[in-house]
Amino acid sequence: MSFIVVFMWSFVLWLALTAGTKGMLWSAEELAAGVVFSLIVGYTTRNVVGEKAGRFLSPSKWVGFIVYSLGPLFWGMVKANLDVAYRVITGKIKPGIVRVPVELENDAQYTILSNSITLTPGTLTIDACPEEKALYVHWIYVRDEHPKSSEPISGSFEKWARRLGK
Amino acid sequence: MIEYIIYAFLAINIIFNLLGSFSLHRFPDVYTRLHGATKCTTFGTIFAVLAVVVHALNQLRITGDPKYLQMALHSVVALIALLLTNPTGAHAIAKAAHLSGVKPAKAVIDAYEEKLTDRGESR
Numbered sequence: 001m002s003f004i005v006v007f008m009w010s011f012v013l014w015l016a017l018t019a020g021t022k023g024m025l026w027s028a029e030e031l032a033a034g035v036v037f038s039l040i041v042g043y044t045t046r047n048v049v050g051e052k053a054g055r056f057l058s059p060s061k062w063v064g065f066i067v068y069s070l071g072p073l074f075w076g077m078v079k080a081n082l083d084v085a086y087r088v089i090t091g092k093i094k095p096g097i098v099r100v101p102v103e104l105e106n107d108a109q110y111t112i113l114s115n116s117i118t119l120t121p122g123t124l125t126i127d128a129c130p131e132e133k134a135l136y137v138h139w140i141y142v143r144d145e146h147p148k149s150s151e152p153i154s155g156s157f158e159k160w161a162r163r164l165g166k
Numbered sequence: 167m168i169e170y171i172i173y174a175f176l177a178i179n180i181i182f183n184l185l186g187s188f189s190l191h192r193f194p195d196v197y198t199r200l201h202g203a204t205k206c207t208t209f210g211t212i213f214a215v216l217a218v219v220v221h222a223l224n225q226l227r228i229t230g231d232p233k234y235l236q237m238a239l240h241s242v243v244a245l246i247a248l249l250l251t252n253p254t255g256a257h258a259i260a261k262a263a264h265l266s267g268v269k270p271a272k273a274v275i276d277a278y279e280e281k282l283t284d285r286g287e288s289r
Contacts, residue, residue, distance in 0.1 A: 013243070016239050016242075016243055017239070017240065017243065019232075019235055019236060019239055020232030020233065020235045020236045021232075069249075077208075077209055078209075080205075081182060081205070081206060081209045084185075084189070084201060084202065084205065084206060085182070085185050085206070088185050088188055088189040088192055088193075088202060088206075089185075091192055093193065093194075093198060095195075095197065095198050095270055096270065097197075097264075097270060114253070114257065115250075115253040115254065115257075116253075118205075118252075118253035118256050118257055119205070119208065119249070119252070119253050120205075122201065122205075124197060124200055124201055124256060124257070124260055125253075125257050125260075126257070126260045126261050126264055127261055127264075138197045138201075138260060138270065140198055140201050
């Protein structure tokens, strides 16, 4: 399964990088080389990519990811960037590292949530501890020293991470 | 008309990248500097790439030269790579800094330090 997934996505990446070699499309040589290299990449990484690789083929996941990154994530980045810009100009900061309890099940959800938190400025994930269900987040302006959920830090990101990482 | 959209995107890019580098000078320690240096610049770079994509698609429409299609697609691939690696790198730097004993300056709370002390992983 993971072999097929890696092969497909390597080939799609190859197509994106070599588009326009014959008119707007691909020349036969490029396609053949792409198949060969994707086979090599897929074969060598077949034990590295986990068992649940099949979820990378699910179209609903991809639609979800695109909606998430263009909608809530981008809007969060806009708001947070203006906030950090304000703090850079005025120098009003109150930094600290807070423990954020989260309700997530697997590593993919932790990755999505901590990367989203880090991408929105003002918050920076220092460490994720799945064994105690918590993230340690450096916050540039601490509003709540002991948050009960991830709501004050990341808004709706936790719901999205739970849905997308299943 | 399209030129003005490109100029607007480039202006946003320059403002946020400038603020990001300015924050290196303003903020007191490694964690707060990471906020400015990695995140403001990501946001700025998104708009730099958008400007390139709009310009390339516009040129593609006018000239029909496939090299502009390549330009747009390659920029988008670079943007995706940046969005995936930037938070990971920032997280790695921050955790390494904390584990090697850099205290957050002016911090009101340091829960991570308390956790490490509880476990007896003192330094």
